[in-house]
Amino acid sequence: RSANVPLEYLTNRVSFYSREFYIDEGALIPRPETEHLIDEVLGRISADEALTIVEVGVGSGIISILLALHLPNTRFIAVDISPRALAVARRNIERFGLSDRIELREGDLLSSITEKIDFLVSNPPYIAQDAPLESNLSYEPQNALFGGEIGDEMIRALLDEVYARRIPSFACEMGYDQRLKVQEYLKNFAVQSLDFYTDYAAFDRGFVLKAIHE
């Protein structure tokens, strides 16, 4: 700890949404603000719906696992570009006995997905490349933190995919200062609804988009 290594990486344990998960340096340490993303998705899907949900950037697996525990009829495909993150996710998915409902795939964004997607979920990297960061963040995978030069590049790439693949709904975490950028970008597209939500500190933290596909 004296070298600022996060406690979670020293104990290989992390708590999220009242559950305990395995964690190591291969994946981002889950943050409490991501619990809001879970609630936003659960508020829009009923437990008896049989959907295909795709998560991009699965990391430790917390989002797909929590959603799978609450949505027993839903199938998940969870993607990450990092084999080390996928190893952490696999371990957690096995621990929760969800290997038959959450399929892991290695790939960039949605490149590994050919299936029809009912709901897209993501907590993508969204920090700008040159943003000054606290030293403890240097222990976390850099491709889990930095979303590009501006920060919102991966969010925009996912929005493009929503319209290219005619995905009905998309829930996404974002940086506290990215709301205007998302609104601005979506002016190019047909939107049924766009709901932003805030985190425990009342900062903007994400959105749920219902798209119109003409």
Ligand SMILES: C[S@@+](CC[C@H](N)C(=O)[O-])C[C@H]1O[C@@H](n2cnc3c(N)ncnc32)[C@H](O)[C@@H]1O
């Ligand atoms: C902010 S972390 C989120 C991890 C986990 N879902 C969570 O909420 O704690 C972002 C994840 O996206 C992955 N990632 C980064 N670029 C990607 C890309 N182009 N395609 C797929 N996954 C990517 C990273 O490896 C990382 O695991």
